Amino acid sequence: MSPMPPILPLRVDGLCYAVHGKPLLSDISFAIGDGGCTVILGPNGAGKSLLLRLCHGLLRPSAGQVAWEGPGGHDAAMRQAMVFQHPIMLRRSVAANVDIALKVRGLAARLRSIIVAEALDRGGLTALARQPARLLSGGEQQRLAIVRALALAPQILFLDEPTANLDPGSVRQIEELVVKAQSKGTRIVMSTHDMAQARRLADEVMFLNRGRLIEYGPAEEFFNAPRSAEAQAFLRGDLHW
Amino acid sequence: MADSTDPFVLALNTLTSPALAEIVGLSLGVSLTAVAVAVVVGFPLGGALALYRFPGRGALTVVVNALMGLPPVVVGLLVYLMLSRSGPLGVFGLLFTPTAMIIAQVVLVLPITAALSRQVVEDLWREYEEQLRSLGCGTFDSLLLCLWDGRHALVTAALAGFGRASAEVGAVMIVGGNIDHVTRTMTTAIALETSKGDLALALALGAVLMTVSLSVNIAAALVRRDIRHREEATR
Numbered sequence: 001m002s003p004m005p006p007i008l009p010l011r012v013d014g015l016c017y018a019v020h021g022k023p024l025l026s027d028i029s030f031a032i033g034d035g036g037c038t039v040i041l042g043p044n045g046a047g048k049s050l051l052l053r054l055c056h057g058l059l060r061p062s063a064g065q066v067a068w069e070g071p072g073g074h075d076a077a078m079r080q081a082m083v084f085q086h087p088i089m090l091r092r093s094v095a096a097n098v099d100i101a102l103k104v105r106g107l108a109a110r111l112r113s114i115i116v117a118e119a120l121d122r123g124g125l126t127a128l129a130r131q132p133a134r135l136l137s138g139g140e141q142q143r144l145a146i147v148r149a150l151a152l153a154p155q156i157l158f159l160d161e162p163t164a165n166l167d168p169g170s171v172r173q174i175e176e177l178v179v180k181a182q183s184k185g186t187r188i189v190m191s192t193h194d195m196a197q198a199r200r201l202a203d204e205v206m207f208l209n210r211g212r213l214i215e216y217g218p219a220e221e222f223f224n225a226p227r228s229a230e231a232q233a234f235l236r237g238d239l240h241w
Numbered sequence: 242m243a244d245s246t247d248p249f250v251l252a253l254n255t256l257t258s259p260a261l262a263e264i265v266g267l268s269l270g271v272s273l274t275a276v277a278v279a280v281v282v283g284f285p286l287g288g289a290l291a292l293y294r295f296p297g298r299g300a301l302t303v304v305v306n307a308l309m310g311l312p313p314v315v316v317g318l319l320v321y322l323m324l325s326r327s328g329p330l331g332v333f334g335l336l337f338t339p340t341a342m343i344i345a346q347v348v349l350v351l352p353i354t355a356a357l358s359r360q361v362v363e364d365l366w367r368e369y370e371e372q373l374r375s376l377g378c379g380t381f382d383s384l385l386l387c388l389w390d391g392r393h394a395l396v397t398a399a400l401a402g403f404g405r406a407s408a409e410v411g412a413v414m415i416v417g418g419n420i421d422h423v424t425r426t427m428t429t430a431i432a433l434e435t436s437k438g439d440l441a442l443a444l445a446l447g448a449v450l451m452t453v454s455l456s457v458n459i460a461a462a463l464v465r466r467d468i469r470h471r472e473e474a475t476r
Contacts, residue, residue: 058374084371088369090369090386104373105376
């Protein structure tokens with residue numbers, strides 16, 4: 001595919017999200033630049049999934065804005081993808097699950113079949129191509145969800161706890177897919193509860209607590225010398241609410 | 242056996258008569274056509290009701306669901322009024338023709354195909370919404386996708402529609418007129434023969450009607466099983 005003008009940086013400014021007047025995310029501002037992997041950390045209910053959905057455009061902010069400031073920003077929706085905690089498999093074959101994603105974007109059948117084959121190969125799913133996707137194991141389904149998202153050649157990939165409830169082998173395979181995508185230039189933004197995974201993958205850490213962005217900076221700094229008392233408590237496993 | 246007066250024995254003899262074949266053929270033709278129309282129109286309509294947001298959508302959903310229970314005689318009466326000489330569609334001269342019967346049965350079956358497909362698509366959408374919106378799938382594409390992914394459940398919806406069409410007597414009786422060789426179906430013939438006291442023919446027709454219904458359902462079950470087998474054979 002021809003190189004697309006970049007949509008990054010992503011600038012989030014004064015972002016708030018409330019449901020029935022109850023604020024779930026308050027006044028969040030940050031900018032995400034080119035390259036690397038940002039891991040969103042925080043206890044349950046901190047607003048990690050909401051933040052990912054707001055950035056991806058699945059939810060509309062109650063206040064504030066999400067802006068794609070790169071030259072390709074007007075076409076941002078088509079240049080990004082998301083993988084959910086519970087992979088959503090269409091009631092079709094493994095190959096058709098990837099194919100439909102490309103078809104929605106208007107790719108010609110001949111091009112689609114090439115990309116589908118590449119994607120399945122990347123996920124180690126070639127032998128399962130004609131199986132109904134919903135009969136795959138949890139790990140296979142999540143791999144399919146990731147290669148389906150990557151088949152769209154997104155400039156940025158959002159992942160919402162992609163390895164929750166998976167066995168260690170599956171976790172490793174999925175991390176490999178993510179790292180490989182990142183090395184090819186896809187910006188990664190993912191949430192996780194797996195601290196070891198965060199240490200393995202993160203270049204930057206975004207730490208949320210109770211709907212607020214507490215810390216955002218280099219991963220090494222966050223893990224070795226967290227500035228806020230909340231982050232220190234979180235890393236010790238002492239943060240409750 | 243020929244001079245037996247037992248209605249069950251007479252019924253067996255009647256099964257081979259050409260008159261019966263004519264009646265069965267007409268019944269199937271009318272009901273299958275009506276179901277085909279109701280499927281082609283009702284499935285997209287029900288899907289649209291599930292996915293598009295517009296004022297009055299909730300009320301319309303309730304109305305469509307309620308229409309599933311329309312009494313066939315009332316539908317017959319309304320279609321009769323529309324098609325009769327002095328009615329708005331009287332100029333087409335459709336009253337007492339198989340076409341009139343198809344129209345009446347479409348009115349009966351359409352709420353079933355629409356209401357059931359609405360439910361099927363809505364359930365799928367609940368599961369798919371985030372993923373499809375993430376992929377940038379528009380509402381119309383989502384509609385087609387959900388109809389396809391709901392295909393197994395939609396076969397059942399079509400069968401429910403066929404059950405309603407093939408079993409009802411009120412609507413086809415009123416708009417068809419139960420004219421011999423023209424608009425006589427299995428159900429109207431059963432009603433007529435029973436009131437005339439010809440229980441043998443009525444019983445034979447009843448048996449045929451139930452056999453047809455069973456066969457259609459068996460065929461549908463085999464098709465579904467075949468699809469599932471083909472899907473699983475590739476594992």
